[in-house]
Amino acid sequence: MNQMHFHVIKEDDLFLVCRPDGEVPDPVEDSFGYGLYTRDTRMLSRLTFSVRDVSWRLLHADTSANYQAVYRYSSGGCGNQADLSQQTLFLTRRRFVTGNDLVEEGIIENFSNERITLDMVYQVAADFRDLFEVRGYSPADLHRTISCAQSSVSLVFSYVALDGVACKTTLDLHVLPEEEDVQDESGVNAQRDAHQDAREERKVSTSVDHAAGQLSFGIAVPARGKRRWFLRVRPEVAGRLHPNLPNGAVHASQEHTSHRAWVSGSPERMAQQYADWMDSVPRVDGDEGFASWYERGMRDVRMLLTHLGYGPFPVAGVPWYAVPFGRDSLITALEILICRADIARGTLATLAALQGVTRDARRDEQPGKIIHELRVGELTRIGELPFGPYYGSVDATPLFLCLAAEYLAWTGDLAFIRALLPVVERAFHWMDHDGDRDGDGWIEYFREAERGIANQGWKDSGDAVSHVDGRLAEPPVALCEVQAYAHRAHAAWARIYRLLGAPDRAEAHHRRARQLAARFLETFWLASEGLVAFGLDAEKRPIGTAASNMGHCLWGGVLPADVARQVADRLLQPDMFSGYGIRTLSTREVRYNPLSYHNGTVWPHDNAIILAGFAQYGLSGAVAKLAGALLRVSAQFEMRRLPELFGGLSASEAPHPVPYPVSCSPQAWAAATPAMVLQSVLGMQPDVPQGRVFIHPVLPEGCDRLLVQRIRLGEGNLSLDLRRDPFGRTQVKVLENTTGCRVEQGVKGGMPWLAEAGI
Numbered sequence: 001m002n003q004m005h006f007h008v009i010k011e012d013d014l015f016l017v018c019r020p021d022g023e024v025p026d027p028v029e030d031s032f033g034y035g036l037y038t039r040d041t042r043m044l045s046r047l048t049f050s051v052r053d054v055s056w057r058l059l060h061a062d063t064s065a066n067y068q069a070v071y072r073y074s075s076g077g078c079g080n081q082a083d084l085s086q087q088t089l090f091l092t093r094r095r096f097v098t099g100n101d102l103v104e105e106g107i108i109e110n111f112s113n114e115r116i117t118l119d120m121v122y123q124v125a126a127d128f129r130d131l132f133e134v135r136g137y138s139p140a141d142l143h144r145t146i147s148c149a150q151s152s153v154s155l156v157f158s159y160v161a162l163d164g165v166a167c168k169t170t171l172d173l174h175v176l177p178e179e180e181d182v183q184d185e186s187g188v189n190a191q192r193d194a195h196q197d198a199r200e201e202r203k204v205s206t207s208v209d210h211a212a213g214q215l216s217f218g219i220a221v222p223a224r225g226k227r228r229w230f231l232r233v234r235p236e237v238a239g240r241l242h243p244n245l246p247n248g249a250v251h252a253s254q255e256h257t258s259h260r261a262w263v264s265g266s267p268e269r270m271a272q273q274y275a276d277w278m279d280s281v282p283r284v285d286g287d288e289g290f291a292s293w294y295e296r297g298m299r300d301v302r303m304l305l306t307h308l309g310y311g312p313f314p315v316a317g318v319p320w321y322a323v324p325f326g327r328d329s330l331i332t333a334l335e336i337l338i339c340r341a342d343i344a345r346g347t348l349a350t351l352a353a354l355q356g357v358t359r360d361a362r363r364d365e366q367p368g369k370i371i372h373e374l375r376v377g378e379l380t381r382i383g384e385l386p387f388g389p390y391y392g393s394v395d396a397t398p399l400f401l402c403l404a405a406e407y408l409a410w411t412g413d414l415a416f417i418r419a420l421l422p423v424v425e426r427a428f429h430w431m432d433h434d435g436d437r438d439g440d441g442w443i444e445y446f447r448e449a450e451r452g453i454a455n456q457g458w459k460d461s462g463d464a465v466s467h468v469d470g471r472l473a474e475p476p477v478a479l480c481e482v483q484a485y486a487h488r489a490h491a492a493w494a495r496i497y498r499l500l501g502a503p504d505r506a507e508a509h510h511r512r513a514r515q516l517a518a519r520f521l522e523t524f525w526l527a528s529e530g531l532v533a534f535g536l537d538a539e540k541r542p543i544g545t546a547a548s549n550m551g552h553c554l555w556g557g558v559l560p561a562d563v564a565r566q567v568a569d570r571l572l573q574p575d576m577f578s579g580y581g582i583r584t585l586s587t588r589e590v591r592y593n594p595l596s597y598h599n600g601t602v603w604p605h606d607n608a609i610i611l612a613g614f615a616q617y618g619l620s621g622a623v624a625k626l627a628g629a630l631l632r633v634s635a636q637f638e639m640r641r642l643p644e645l646f647g648g649l650s651a652s653e654a655p656h657p658v659p660y661p662v663s664c665s666p667q668a669w670a671a672a673t674p675a676m677v678l679q680s681v682l683g684m685q686p687d688v689p690q691g692r693v694f695i696h697p698v699l700p701e702g703c704d705r706l707l708v709q710r711i712r713l714g715e716g717n718l719s720l721d722l723r724r725d726p727f728g729r730t731q732v733k734v735l736e737n738t739t740g741c742r743v744e745q746g747v748k749g750g751m752p753w754l755a756e757a758g759i
Contacts, residue, residue, distance in 0.1 A: 006032065007063045008318045008666075010303050011270065012099035014038045014235065017319040021058045022071035022093055023048045027127070033134045033319065036102055036169075036233060040323060040377030042134055043169045043235035046125035046213065049093065049106070051118050056091060064639055066303040067270045068096040088112045089221075096267050102233040103266065110221040122215040122231060126157035126169045130377035132385060135320060139384050148213075155215060161378045168236045173215050175229040178222065242374060242389065244353040246309035277302045281339040282712075284678065286705035286722070293634040293674050296641050300671035301336060301343075310353060311346025316373075317644060317667030324374040324389075326351060326396030327458055328669055330403050335608055335672035337410050338679040338711060344407040345416060351400060352423040356391050356430070361448035363390050364456075368430030370396040372453070385451060392453040394445035397427050397435065398485035405492035412688035412714045417496065424493070431486055437476060441519060442536060443486055444476035457482060457535075458606075459549070459584065463591065464598035465535060468544050470590035473537040480524050480532050481549045484556025487516045491557065499689055520558050530570050532559075546576060546586035548606050554613025564617045571610060572622060579651030580633045581607045582626065587648075594648035594658070601660060604630065604642040605669035608676040615680035620698040627677050628701025633657055634674070642670045678708065681722070686741065688714040693741045697722050697732045713739040 009016050016036045018024045024034045024047040036044035055076035063069045075089035090109040095102060110116050128144060130137075142162070149156045157169045219227045277298070284294045305312045308324065314336075315321065316328035333347040356369035363386045364372075375387035404424060408417050435443040445456035455464050457479045465473045490513035497506035524533045526542060532550035533542035551571050554564050571577065575586040581602035585592050592600045607630055614622040634640045636656050644667035647658030683696030693713060699706060699722055709719040716738035725731050734743055 006034065006319065007061065007069055009063060009065075009067055009069050009095060009097050010318055010322065011067045011097040012306050013322070014097050014099055014102065015318050015322055016069075016095065016097060016102055018047075018069075020061060022061065022069065022095075026123075026125070027134075033131075035134070036235065037131065037319070037322070038235050039237040040131045040375050040380070041167060041237060042129045042131065043126055043167070043237075044102075044124065044233055045127040045129070046123055047104075047233075048123045050121050050123070051091075051108075052121070054089065054118065064299075065271070065274070066299055067098075067274070068094065068267055070094045089116070094267075096270065098266050098270070100234070102235075104231045104233075105228065106231070107226055107228045108219070108221055109226040110223060113223050115220055115223050117218065117220045119218050120216060120229075122171075122173070123213055124155060124171055124215065125213045126159075128157075128159040128161075128167050128378075130379040131320065132375075132377065132379050137379070137385075139379055142379075142384075153215075155213070161381070163378070163381045165378070165381065166236075166238045170232075170234045170236075171215060172232045172234070173217065173229065174232075175217050175219065176227070178220065178225075178227060242354065242376070245350075274299065274302060281710075282678075283709040284706065285709075286707040287703045289635060289640075290631055290674070290700070290703055290706060293631060293640045293642075294678065296639055297671045297674040298339065300641060300666035301332070301339075301668065301675075303666060304332075304668045304671065305343070307346075308350050310349035312340075312343050313346045313350045314343060314668040314672075317664035317670075320664055321373075321667075323376070324350065324354070324371070326371045326373065327393050327399060330370075330396060330399040331605060331609070332668040332672045334399070334403055334406060335605070335669060335676035337406055337675075338682075338684065339675050341407060341410045341712065344403055344410075345413070348400065348404055348407065348420060351396075352420060354389055355423055355426060359434075362386050362450070363388075364392040364447060364449045364452050366391070366430060366434035368397070368426035368428075369434065370400045370427065372396060372456075386449045390449070390452065392445075392447065392449060392456045394435070394443060394456045394479065395458060395482045395485055397430055398443070398482060398489045401427055401489035401493065402485055405489070405496060408496060409686050409688060410713060414499065414689065418500065421500075428489075428493075431489075440540070441516070442478035443482050444478045444536075446476040457549070459547075459598040461597045463596070465543065466545060466589075466591050466599075467537070467541075468589065473535065473543050474539075476538055477543075478536040479549060480520075480535055481552035481556065483516065483520055483524070484553040484558040486556075487513055487520065487558040488556045490516065517558050520553075521560065521563065524553075525559070525563060530566055532567060545589050545591075546570070548576070548582050548584045548603075548610065551582065551606070551610030551613055554617060555609050556613075557616060561617060564613075565619065568614055568617070568619050568622045572625060574650070577626075577629075578602060578648055579629060580636075580646070580657045581629055582610055583648040585648075592648075595660065597645070597660075600648040601645045602648055602657070603645045603670075604673040605667075608669075608673040608680075611680045612676055615683050615696070616685070618683070618696055620683075620696070623680055623683075623698050624701050627681050628703065630673065630677055631700050631703060641666055642673055643667065644670050678706075681706070682708065682720065684711075686713050688739070688741060691741050692744055693718065693739065694744050694746075695720070695732065696746060697730050699724050699730045707735075709736070713741055716740055718743070 007018050017034050026046050035042040056073040057076045058073050060072045071093045073091040074087045092107045094105045147158045153173045155171045159167045221227045281298050284291045304314050306315055314329050314332040315323055316325040329347050333344040351370050354371045356365045356367055359366050369391045371389040371391055372393035374389035379385045380388040447454050453460050454462050490509045494506045494509035526533055531546050532553050534545050534547045535543045550567055571582050575588050576582055583600050585599045594600045611626050643663040643665040645660050645663050649658050686693040704724040706722045711718040718739050719736035721733045721735050723731050
């Protein structure tokens with residue numbers, strides 16, 4: 001089973017990255033990037049625990065709750081206490097994040113018949129480095145002066161950034177006295193009397209050394225007894241994320257004199273929030289593997305949600321992309337529409353607030369353009385980097401329009417769509433003007449920002465877009481999938497404008513979609529190779545490499561049915577399909593490398609969009625095959641958590657998928673993949689405004705039943721039972737339908753908004 005070489009726990013904008021043994025080592029000793037982060041800033045760069053003369057052996061680690069991590073160790077020897085054998089002491093370190101604080105609870109249990117005296121030390125440090133520095137970017141002439149103050153039980157690290165923003169990390173230590181100690185592991189004892197706080201402060205024996213970055217304390221553990229302590233880490237960063245975002249809350253808590261005020265109930269409260277979240281999404285049963293994969297994905301999506309003032313919004317992933325993104329957040333929201341449409345609404349509203357308003361070449365910004373990402377670390381704030389926000393995504397704007405249309409299809413929320421119209425119209429204007437800089441009808445990208453991103457599609461690494469001879473494509477580049485997204489946007493909004501009573505606008509978008517589809521087939525379809533060109537380069541020459549992007553064109557609905565079938569067949573050939581998933585690049589291509597970020601690896605979200613395209617054209621065999629592969633590969637990863645990407649070696653070359661060394665995990669669009677797979681195997685396309693929902697179910701290979709309950713449509717629920725009959729066919733039964741929509745089955749329902757528009 002593939003395991004990551006780091007653990008992450010997260011809530012809102014606060015997350016901790018540590019080694020699998022629970023430690024956050026000195027970055028000089030291990031430069032991976034472990035630490036406690038908020039606002040793109042490492043607020044704690046070291047957190048290690050030791051007991052003098054005692055060595056520890058990790059027994060078990062559990063981070064499955066996402067907001068909490070539990071590490072259990074046994075003693076490997078007790079130094080100067082020679083009469084004590086190994087495994088005499090049992091240490092539990094339990095951490096949780098609340099969005100404001102990181103709290104560690106420590107418990108040492110003594111299973112000997114003798115009292116043991118121990119000297120404990122936390123080594124801590126805060127370097128306040130920008131996340132880009134942590135990842136290797138070296139700004140010129142940036143030297144930080146970090147101060148540290150102390151009290152008997154606290155350390156406070158402080159730093160004032162070059163732009164005047166104040167950063168502070170406070171560490172508070174509370175050691176419970178022996179006679180007051182508790183015998184439960186929950187961290188809460190409601191029976192403790194009101195005088196405990198004062199007794200704690202009187203009995204604790206601690207020392208703080210800010211020069212050495214130490215919080216140390218001595219305890220005596222009774223025979224057959226235990227002792228307990230708490231360490232709280234409280235990061236604070238002043239200021240707002242962005243002038244257009246109302247959420248300017250500083251990560252801070254009130255001062256408290258007792259651990260109980262900031263520990264009591266927090267893990268239980270977080271557990272209840274996750275339970276409520278799982279109750280709010282459809283329930284999946286019938287196949288244990290699919291149900292487990294789906295549940296892990298839903299829990300990870302919940303972990304990656306943040307609130308920026310406009311509703312729930314998914315950040316891209318941890319540890320490196322826990323910030324607002326355009327493309328990543330939009331695709332995640334599209335994937336999870338079957339589970340929670342309110343995430344789409346929150347994503348649309350948040351990105352609308354950050355829509356481009358001017359032309360700023362330093363940030364690749366133009367009016368109407370949707371952001372690529374928003375960073376708020378020091379390097380961005382002082383202008384060293386262009387990400388506050390940065391607009392270097394060519395696909396985020398048409399994806400925004402697609403998501404808005406899909407949100408309406410799932411909810412019927414016409415009032416929100418009306419309120420969004422000015423943003424929508426500016427986005428379409430960008431597609432027609434700045435997005436099409438040479439006026440040829442294709443949306444192209446070209447980097448203007450000196451420190452921006454060269455390739456501005458989802459494959460945005462520097463070597464991601466190349467010709468068949470390996471030459472990099474010269475920009476401006478018109479990517480195939482971007483034109484398909486634009487086609488879907490025009491076709492869908494033709495329908496929406498009819499609903500809004502604007503027939504002229506509807507006809508204009510209808511006409512644009514038909515023209516785009518015809519020109520796309522003529523220009524991008526390479527019939528002799530049986531594939532869609534990756535894109536067009538600066539000379540308008542087709543980029544003929546076989547890349548997974550052509551599968552997105554199926555989701556965009558831009559191809560006629562017979563060509564769509566050929567594309568699906570091409571994607572499932574052995575050079576593209578590894579057995580674990582569809583590769584980003586064919587093994588036949590010059591630049592193929594199974595461990596190159598975009599030139600041969602397998603990305604779950606990429607496969608999810610391709611699968612949705614298969615389903616949209618009613619390609620049941622292709623749906624069953626690819627969905628089955630993704631289901632099987634999920635079992636190869638720890639907790640069934642699909643990472644951002646993994647290696648492209650085939651199942652015949654490697655018995656298990658090869659992990660990509662610095663893959664984010666969890667990553668939002670990978671976590672949301674099982675939700676889009678679920679929608680695809682149901683063949684589900686709702687049309688709530690017209691009171692109907694289309695389904696064309698097909699079970700994944702290796703899966704004989706799926707029971708899906710409480711799919712939210714409009715104001716009601718839909719529940720479906722899929723079973724494989726003795727002839728291998730998928731049969732479906734409607735168990736519940738309170739949506740007010742009639743359920744229609746068949747391939748014809750695959751793209752109702754296209755069929756209706758006559759496209």
